[in-house]
Amino acid sequence: MSSTITGKVWVFGDDIDTDVLAPGLYMKGSLELLASHCLESVDSDFASSVAEGEIVIAGENFGIGSSREQAAQVLKHLGIKAIIAKSFGGIFFRNALNYGLVALTSDELGQIKPGDRVSIKAATGELIHIDENTQLNCDLLPPGLLNMVEAGGLVPHLQQILSQQAEKGK
Amino acid sequence: MSATLAEKIIARAAGIDRVSPGEIVTCAVDLAMMHDSGGPRRVKPILEQLQTKVWSPDKVVVVTDHYVPAVDADSAAILDLARKWASQNNIEHFYDMQGICHVVLPERGHLRPGMFVVGGDSHSPTGGAFGCFMFGIGATDMAGVLVTGETWIRVPETIRIDINGALGDGVVAKDIILHLCARLGMGGGDYQVIEYTGETIASLSMQERMTLTNMTAELGAMTGLIAADNTTTDYIRNTGSDPGDIKRWQGDQNAVYRETHRVNADKLEPHVAAPHSPANSAPVSEISGEPVQQAYIGACTGAKLEDLKMAARVLKDNQVARTTRLLIAPASTRTTAAAAADGTLATLTEAGAILMPSGCGACAGYGAGVLAENETCISSTARNFKGRMGAASSNVYLGSPYTVAASAITGRISDPREFLNEDKQS
Structure with missing residues (x-):
């Protein structure tokens, strides 16, 4: 329940939309193909350079736009473990949590630079900026949503509900 | 309470x-x-x-x-x-x-x-x-x-x-x-x-x-x-x-x-959103003049029967510019049927519009009518995010069906009110 995510960050600005995260031209193809074009129009190196366990730091309205959950799914596929932004597009925020991605909001991200390392504890909202040796704070997720993310997302959560219902039915 | x-x-x-x-x-x-x-x-x-x-x-x-x-x-x-x-x-x-x-x-x-x-x-x-x-x-x-x-x-x-x-x-x-x-x-x-x-x-x-x-x-x-x-x-x-x-x-x-x-509402002017955000909008007078290779009337927000009638009112007795293609994808089959029955479709096609299938089409780059590198489109759709309608370097401006139709005639982003006079009631 108190897992910590530590990793290198990628930093993006405001209004990173779903069509930049998951371009429509590749939406009918495989997840691998779509992921290889993730964010290409704002950072052509991202998809080829991002590594397992890394973290996205962003500005306002991250994931604004479409309901396509592939916008969150490709980030997870590429190894991203958490997204900390000033604010999120509302549908993207739900989609990210449904995929078990830690998505937190914070107003204290200004000093974090590309390539810095941070450590996040979703349960407490603690965000350690390792390079500057400072502790920042994120807004807390409601307990129910935190549990869902820690369980791996909505599908594992639904599995739990269904198996509980089956137990009761016996 | x-x-x-x-x-x-x-x-x-x-x-x-x-x-x-x-x-x-x-x-x-x-x-x-x-x-x-x-x-x-x-x-x-x-x-x-x-x-x-x-x-x-x-x-x-x-x-x-x-x-x-x-x-x-x-x-x-x-x-x-x-x-x-x-x-x-x-x-x-x-x-x-x-x-x-x-x-x-x-x-x-x-x-x-x-x-x-x-x-x-x-x-x-x-x-x-x-x-x-x-x-x-x-x-x-x-x-x-x-x-x-x-x-x-x-x-x-x-x-x-x-x-x-x-x-x-x-x-x-x-x-x-x-x-x-x-x-x-x-x-x-x-x-x-x-x-x-x-x-x-x-x-x-x-x-x-x-x-x-x-x-x-x-x-x-x-x-x-x-x-x-x-x-x-x-x-x-x-x-x-x-x-x-x-x-x-x-x-x-x-x-x-x-x-x-x-x-x-009394003081509102026609508005156009410049690339690459709907929030990047301004009165058409501040944006007009930009050449467009494509004009698109489509999508859930911009190709209902009334949207097609707005376009028809502007296009009646006019022709689409030779430098511009006007694509129209009615929002539903019932829209197409109604627009065919009341003569709207004939007005649009006589002006040079190209009729497309009903569907989301080019709006999000899924269907036909997408843009080449560096092309510019004015569109009655909802979003003009970077690369949404095709190539990453393409540019999409958003406007009403009136504004899209007027721009198709001149080949440049234009104020539709210049094409509306008392003779052209809907």
Whole structure:
């Protein structure tokens, strides 16, 4: 329940939309193909350079736009473990949590630079900026949503509900 | 205690007397709508993994609109999967290639005031024009709804936008919403509810109200709402449905709004949003003159019958510029039939417009009509994000069907009011 995510960050600005995260031209193809074009129009190196366990730091309205959950799914596929932004597009925020991605909001991200390392504890909202040796704070997720993310997302959560219902039915 | 319209609908769906903003509640879903892109192909593997079935097939509507008609084996397979899934799951309300989901849903009488509806598409706030609480969700959330018949929401606050005065000739709902996008920004809705009120709203037709609530998504709101009135009930009765008791589905006089923004419709000009954000909009006078290789009238927000009539009014006795192609994709098959019957289609094609299939088309780059590198398009669609309509370096400007049609004639972004005179009444 108190897992910590530590990793290198990628930093993006405001209004990173779903069509930049998951371009429509590749939406009918495989997840691998779509992921290889993730964010290409704002950072052509991202998809080829991002590594397992890394973290996205962003500005306002991250994931604004479409309901396509592939916008969150490709980030997870590429190894991203958490997204900390000033604010999120509302549908993207739900989609990210449904995929078990830690998505937190914070107003204290200004000093974090590309390539810095941070450590996040979703349960407490603690965000350690390792390079500057400072502790920042994120807004807390409601307990129910935190549990869902820690369980791996909505599908594992639904599995739990269904198996509980089956137990009761016996 | 007073309540907003949104709070009344959410409380009813949650089965409790009242709700407060910020509270997390679980709501029973009255209707779940999904399309070929975010629907069956995404939820089928999840339902299979969970070894369960759709909770209530009669409360599910499936529409194919994103990949229609199929252009290659991949899109054909997506449509084939949707058809087979709808059949295997006994989805009676399956509309195959009948138009864009947000237009088909009200056309076929599925939306009524007071309903709590989820849509597997971000432009689901369109349904809010009918006084129902309809919002967009992703496919995993949709799978959760299909399994349980419920979903959670954090009760939103309500932001009121009060619009009064008379819109000038050639100024329409698209111009109101583009103005609001510039004024409030893409995060201005803060995933709360926006409720539109005022005499201007009361005077708008249902199709115009739909344009407004549709693009409430571009304000970052959870949904947009317009309380039902006689215009709403007339529309719903014409579809053969019963609108029910609309008095119950009005916000209280003393309801608490987070904030109120006022718009003077008298002074509003046609607006155009420059690349690459709907919030990057300004009066057309500040943007006009930019050459366009393509003009596109399409999408849920911009190709309903009234949208086509706006374009026809401008294009009558005019010709599309030789340097520009005008593509028109009517929003539904019923739109096409009505526009054929009343002569609108003939006016459009005589002016040189190219008629496209009904569907989401080029709007999100899924269908035909996408742009080459460095091309510029003016479009009646909802979003002009970078690369959305084709190549990453292409540029999309957004405007009303009037403005798109006027720009198609001149080959440059143009003020439509120059093409509207007293001889050209709709």
